[in-house]
Amino acid sequence: MNKLLLSTLLSASVACTPAMAQQKPISYPQTLKVDHTDDYFGNRVADPYQWLENDTAANTKAWVEAQNKVTFAYLSSIPFRKEVRKRLEELWNYPRYSAPSREGDYYFFTKNSGLQNQSIFYYQKGLNAQPEVFLDPNSLSADGTVAVTSFSVSKDHRYVAYGTAASGSDWNQIGVMEIATRKLLSDKIDWVKFSGAAWRQDGFYYSRYDEPARGTELSRQNEYQKIYFHKLGTPQAEDQLVYEDKANPLRYFGAGVTEDGRFLIINVAQGTSGAQILVKDLAANQKDFTLLAKGFDYEYSVVDNAGDKLLMVTNYEAPNYRLVLADPKNPDPKGWKNVIAEKPELLESVGTAGGKMFARYLKDASSRVYQYTYDGKMEREIKLPGIGTAAGFDGYKDNRELFYTFTSFTTPPTVYRYDIARGKSEVFRKPEVKFNTDGYETRQVFYTSKDGTKVPMFIVYKKGLKPDGTNPTYLYAYGGFNINMTPGFSVARMAWLEQGGIFAMPNLRGGGEYGENWHKGGMLEKKQNVFDDFIAAAEYLISNKYTSANRLAVAGGSNGGLLAGAVMTQRPDLFAVAFPAVGVLDMLRYHKFTVGWGWAVEYGSSDKQDQFNYLIRYSPLHNLKEGVQYPATLITTADHDDRVVPAHSFKFAATLQEKHRGNNPVLIRIETKAGHGAGKPTSKQIEEVADIYSFAWQNMGFTPVYGDGKAGQAGAGKAQSGK
Secondary structure, eight states: OOHHHHHHHHHHHHHTOHHHHTOOOOOOOOOOOOOOEEEETTEEEEOTTGGGGOTTSHHHHHHHHHHHHHHHHHHHTOTTHHHHHHHHHHHHOSOEEOOOEEETTEEEEEEEOSSOSSOEEEEEESTTSOOEEEEOGGGGOTTSOEEEEEEEEOTTSSEEEEEEEETTOSOEEEEEEETTTOOEEEEEEEEEOSOOOEEETTEEEEEEOOOOOTTOTTTSOOOOOEEEEEETTSOGGGOEEEEOOTTOSSOEEEEEEOTTSOEEEEEEESSSSOOEEEEEETTTTOOSOEEEEOOSSSOEEEEEEETTEEEEEEOTTOTTOEEEEEBTTBOOGGGOEEEEOOOSSEEEEEEEETTEEEEEEEETTEEEEEEEOTTSOEEEEEOOSSSSEEEEOOOOTTOSEEEEEEEETTEEEEEEEEETTTTEEEEEEOOOOSSOGGGEEEEEEEEEOTTSOEEEEEEEEETTOOOSSOOOEEEEOOOOTTOOOOOOOOHHHHHHHTTTOEEEEEOOBTBSTTOHHHHHTTSGGGTHHHHHHHHHHHHHHHHTTSOOGGGEEEEEETHHHHHHHHHHHHOGGGOSEEEEESOOOOTTTGGGSTTGGGGHHHHOOTTSHHHHHHHHHHOGGGGOOTTOOOOEEEEEEETTOOSSOTHHHHHHHHHHHHHOOSSSOEEEEEESSOOSSTTOOHHHHHHHHHHHHHHHHHTTTOBOOOSSSOSOBOOTTOOOOOO
16 A cells, blocks of 8 residues: 555544544634725725725724734643743853954944843953944834844945834834944934945945835835935935936835945846846946846846956756856956856855955855856865854955854754964854753755656654654755745754654755755746645655654745645645745735735736636635534734734634634734744744744643653644644
8 A cells, every 4th residue: 555645544533633622613703704806807805804904994903903812822731832932041041142243443243141132242452352332223112023124344444334123014114323332323314125225435335215104014015125325413304315216116126335345236126036136337437327238037146346347146058057257347247257157066156255255155055165266276175073054254455264054853053263364263152051052963855846856855853763653853944035944953843852752844846945946946936846845755754653643843934934725725734734924925916015026037927817816725814614524723923924914824824713623722822012934033933933842742731740750642632733
């Protein structure tokens, strides 16, 4: 008999135990249905909960309050929830450092002592000096919900321009501090989004939008981003408009300046894929911008200049990327010179420091780093501790050393000091966690997707774990936007693993782990490949007895929330629990809010008939079916998410509660004073993870054990999957 079929039959027999029959149905809040339909090329699509898109309306706020009341009542009833949270606090409470960066006489780094809501910025005059607090984000709000989102030091090392965001919103405000005195200057820049500060001489370039109408800040479509130059000591109203494009309101514009201050670089994008590069030679007082790289079929990123020419990473005629030297005076790609040619592995990024270049590659989703001269001569490979993710490798031309971090699934981010001339690395700062990471191991397997494509997956678990089909397993992925999912440490994940749980992360198509071809294999009309890859990952875990359908949780956030929502609607039989987090769940209307229009290059748009035809086939909201028993589901979102507006989750939750059959809980957890995820305070992170793990274990019939005793006993009356 087919192993997967046998496993499914066994899971089904386990699912019908008396313990599961004890589950009581939940009384969900009544959600008003209105008679509303939209017409898509003659197709009438009902949208009865469209009123929930108005995030500031009184009836929406009342709905949120009613849903949270039911959700938190359920979560509070889980008998081990408090123990889970307590254990997470214990694990989380260890010092965490960033790699230091040298800025003139000072070194800057961040540190979190353990449970601080936000990491603190420190500085010291020399590596042996006593560190002092430079900027403490925790002092900016009583509850830790204001985060520092960007930190840029002026080229003369006198000032820092830093961005702050409140309650997780993408809206930023930029302030300026004098380094020597820590004095806060009067400069204040508002309505900044997706931009830091690019310094030149006595000011900096930044990107902003016009001030939105009051009450629409978190939902209105963002249009007409512009680039300005702000001169220190002047009001924002006097800032100089540097670049705008009135003919193309739905484009992003970002400014950068080369290290020597010679070139101003404008990165233009009309979505999340594809770029266009404009340059201006400031030293030559060039009046108009030169089109260095035409958009928007390929990716381009300027690394630095070599005299009057520019080094640029691109996938033009190189799906795995290469580094080229381009002449702004002769920008024709035919004249570009290969400095680092394309390789079989993905060239992820190129950084510069000490007059050298550092090329970071991915080989099967693990980092490799090489040191090059500016003319493309490879000098050495930087030996890394193992399979994992390295980051950093940036600095100034006069640096003699740099600092980078290395992490893996079982290695907390460790800071290394690298001597550029000698090519030697040494541990600079190693965190001490309250957890024996040596007791866990990581495997990388390759499984076959529906169309025969081989897909890699990392599987992490306790050494000696027996694959008997009973292990609680957390299957997490992203699969989109050319984003690479690589090994990284999560202290929260340790709380799952220590209970005998498994963490699995496949590298789905749509990501960029294998270059642009891998990305294109999971976008637009090929998006279903991503869902097929994820479903095949679940089937692999079950058929190889890592877990069973009754012990498998599926999860993802943002585009990964779409992923979780799509697979739970396509294969509700395959999962015990589903966690769509801040997900893009309404594929027909996502582009109508904030910056959702920028994702159309990845997904397509319902404004085009051919793209509507495939979007409607997988849109999670539109594929919930009447009378289907869905997995126990905890949808998570936040009231200040202005990236993927919470209306996606609101409408999905209302529809799921209406159509779902059976006693599996289908709930929505709506965080307050939080956004898409960035800058979320430690306290809120711990609360959310505790709720997610408690919900998962409760609905898998699994009781975690802390202290003495055997972890992971199945408690009578605890199984709630109802599958």
